[in-house]
Amino acid sequence: MTNIIIFAISISAGTEDEIIIERKEVSSCELSEPLNIEELGYTHVAQIEILKDITENKIHHQTKLIRSNTICPSCGKTTNKHGTFTSNFHSVFSDHKVQIQRRNCNCGWTNKFTLEGLFGSAFHPDLLKLQCEFGSDNSFKRAENLLKALNTRHRPVNNHVRISKTIEKIGSIIGEFKTENPVQTENYGMEIAKIAKKNFYISEMNWEK
Ligand SMILES: [Zn+2]
Known part of the structure; x- marks a missing residue:
């Protein structure tokens, strides 16, 4: 048996x-x-x-549950389906493609149908946190290699250029954040990581700009 x-x-x-x-x-x-x-x-x-x-x-x-918007928030009439849009989503250990329903209305209203439009980012905050933790204490190239080992494979989203962009973006946010909440220099890497994990800050970003 x-x-x-x-x-x-x-x-x-x-x-x-x-x-x-x-x-x-x-x-x-x-x-x-x-x-x-x-x-x-x-x-x-x-x-x-x-x-x-x-x-x-x-x-x-x-993704089937994402803001269906069957009723137009602008004029109150029933909206029309307008195909689906495929977005890339980068989770902590894997990359995915998600399909989001597009809808429009005769009044001209259209829904948000990309992850960037809906949530401000296609990156899970925990992935950004990892990139910040590895990228803050290592060269970006070494951080890429460490993430490759953790993931068992290379992911384009974890290449050294992308890691440097994440660090730069989060660093600039901390620069603004610093004035009200001073960041301890010796804990800089961890402070970046903590902030990266907060959806509030991530949602303020547009990673494609
Ligand atoms: Zn409408």
């Missing part, structure tokens, strides 16, 4: 009855005795892949 481990995630609606929208198998494998330490649990690459699959599935369901 073969033993199979099935790892599944459930997505449920936020109601008291906990309606299950989807159960999906993420990973399965034949259960066998580990013959060496490497076979115990998962490899680094396998862990990253599982996280990617779980994230992809959650995003798929979440």
Whole structure:
């Protein structure tokens, strides 16, 4: 008899009855005795892949809920579907493409249909936090290599140019922030990281400008 481990995630609606929208198998494998330490649990690459699959599935369901705007906020009439727009989303350990419904109205109103337009950034704040932590204490090239090791692969979003842009952007925000809340020089890297994690500051940015 073969033993199979099935790892599944459930997505449920936020109601008291906990309606299950989807159960999906993420990973399965034949259960066998580990013959060496490497076979115990998962490899680094396998862990990253599982996280990617779980994230992809959650995003798929979440993006369907993004501000549907079936009623025009400008004139109150019913809006029209106008295709979907695909945005890149950069999560902590994986990159995704998300589709957001475009809507418009006869009055001229159109919805926000990009992640930058909706949230100010296509980068998860925790990814920016990592880039700041590695980029503040290392050369940008070395920070790129450290993130490559952490992710088990190179991601264009973690290249040294992008890391330098993140540091520059967050640094400029701290420059403005500093006057009211002095930042300790010796903790500069960590202060950047903490600020990067605050959605308020991220939402103030437009990373493409
Ligand atoms: Zn309208």
